[in-house]
Ligand SMILES: [Zn+2]
């Protein structure tokens with residue numbers, strides 16, 4: 001609906017199509033790309049050039065998150081970080097140290113305790129990879145460049161010390177395939 005087909009001056013074509021709104025030219029897949037340019041993929045409404053329907057995308061994302069939570073495999077609660085789709089929490093990121101912190105937050109903020117939440121998977125500290133960093137640098141240079149580098153042993157020793165100091169620095173990501181029932185989890189922590 002937005003696409004303008006582009007022909008050569010002699011009338012040969014169309015060879016490309018242009019979005020009528022943002023004037024972007026699509027040289028291939030004319031129908032699919034130019035027609036969907038400046039169109040919200042969620043509601044199908046027109047998007048002014050560069051101004052996406054963030055409210056549509058946000059609602060769609062929320063819906064997908066809720067669907068994943070509803071269909072997740074129910075597992076017993078194991079103490080540790082959890083992720084709540086519906087409750088923002090103290091850090092405004094929906095993560096909670098444990099189910100007790102979730103309950104405390106909900107009580108204090110007077111919000112309904114969610115029925116189920118996701119457990120989290122620990123992402124271990126991966127370590128600083130100095131050999132890999134030097135290899136990537138070497139790719140930019142001529143053959144044998146890295147043989148002339150000085151201080152490799154010192155660099156590795158510093159990286160080893162750094163990695164050792166930071167090995168406990170892990171992070172957590174929601175396990176969206178699994179969920180546990182909050183009421184059951186609270187019973188096990190009483
Ligand atoms: Zn466009």
Ligand SMILES: [Zn+2]
Pocket residue numbers: 040041042043044045053056
């Ligand atoms: Zn929209």
